[in-house]
Amino acid sequence: MNTKNLSYGRQWIDDDDIAEVAKVLKGDWLTQGPTVAAFERSLADYAGVKHAVTFVNGTAALHGAMAAAGLGPGDRLLTTPMTFAATSNSALYVGAEPVFADIEPGTLCLDPVKAEAKLREVEEAKEGRVRAVAPVSFGGYPFAMEPFRRLSSEHGLVLIEDACHALGGDRGGHKIGFDADMTVLSFHPVKHITTAEGGAVLTRSDEYAHALRLFRSHGITRNPEDFEEAPEGPWHCEMQTLGWNYRLTDLNCALGLSQMRRLDAFVKRRREIAALYRELLADVRGLTLPPAHEGHAYHLFPIQVDAEARGPLFAHLAENDIRLQVHYSPVPLHPYYKKRFGYRWGDFPEAERYYRGAISLPMFPLLEDSDVKRVADCIKTFLGRGS
Incomplete structure (x- = not known):
């Protein structure tokens, strides 16, 4: 491994x-x-x-x-x-x-x-x-x-x-x-x-x-x-x-x-990584890629999967030394905001729908193409089990 x-x-x-x-x-x-x-x-x-x-x-x-x-x-x-x-x-x-x-699903x-x-x-x-x-x-x-x-x-x-x-x-x-x-x-x-x-x-x-x-x-x-x-x-x-x-x-x-001095090079590499993810994951069932834009800076590359698959996929990636994050829990649904302002689940349907299936994939300029392929292969292997 x-x-x-x-x-x-x-x-x-x-x-x-x-x-x-x-x-x-x-x-x-x-x-x-x-x-x-x-x-x-x-x-x-x-x-x-x-x-x-x-x-x-x-x-x-x-x-x-x-x-x-x-x-x-x-x-x-x-x-x-x-x-x-x-x-x-x-x-x-x-x-x-x-x-x-609430958010636009097409832009997040x-x-x-x-x-x-x-x-x-x-x-x-x-x-x-x-x-x-x-x-x-x-x-x-x-x-x-x-x-x-x-x-x-x-x-x-x-x-x-x-x-x-x-x-x-x-x-x-x-x-x-x-x-x-x-x-x-x-x-x-x-x-x-x-x-x-x-x-x-x-x-x-x-x-x-x-x-x-x-x-x-x-x-x-x-x-x-x-x-x-x-x-x-x-x-x-x-x-x-x-x-x-x-x-x-x-x-x-x-x-x-x-x-x-390297900012433009950093962003260029992020865009190359995003393009490779899109190529490798384009036809994977049960997976939604993030919105594309020619001016995107790609701090994150958040995919969406079915809500019931998110936790098991997250664990599967961790088992393969790919330890990721979710960006983000909707802010008004944190306990502090719910207690102080009375927000509740159901108030922001688009943000909630996105959150329940979101996982942010590795996205940083030091990533090699082989790293991106490894992540994509791990996702495809896992999601393929349920297809």
Whole structure:
């Protein structure tokens, strides 16, 4: 038996990455130094936006985006149930409440028609004001942004794309990160590039960028142009709002800056792996492949099988040293959300249908074609038993 262990994702660190981090370790700045600004400039230039503001992780970046958008008590964030809990949790962190609309089965992303219906339902019930909408590019799929731009424009919403799965993807001839008022990224080790832990918010807005930078650094500014009071000396700084210590270090940013040089190659390889999966699994009975898109970034490659087959298939793959994950349990159906907000099974039929049969296959650039074939053969062997 091939005993090479496979998981759904892993980082790729090379000697150049290590050398760049070592260079910072030998330098003067371990944090709050020039490598942070260089990494932020690289991200912003790549996406074609004016600003990138880095954070210690993607969750902190989401928290910062919600705060910069002005969400607070009495406000609502409209988002998808099919995402990691951090998307909606970030609204709770600022005192707002998330509300959910179901997904489109063809994209696995927030359904814009159902999102608009949910927005009108909240407005008519006078259950607070929906102040922002946060669609998620689930798995790296670049959903159509136009319906959400229209919805945001008509209802005065801040449009926040959770693109933590989608760095390097393309939409309408430009890179993910260009379309929304704010776009949130994650640099966890299983993502397209890694800083070990880290995140960022991309924006074209000077106002949002300023708010984000204050928020990640205790609400303190040392920029004389922003002072509200006359400086007492060159040491002067001001805490102007309540912020957090969410700064990313120069060490993390050195790794990220090095990884950015290979981002397009990483995404290219992910797309090649996806194409090979599609070829090998195209005719397998009882299996649904994820939605395809030429701009897909393929953070995930989630297949769907019959609900009763999911658990046994998961176990079969584990027995063959293929240890995978399910992305995700619908957020509002976690115990916390059910107890606090009263959600229950049956509220989100499309998200629930997807979840009950979902398994995320290995998807990372270090995968070899032989690894992909091994995974596909294992799935076909198992599903063939029941055909």
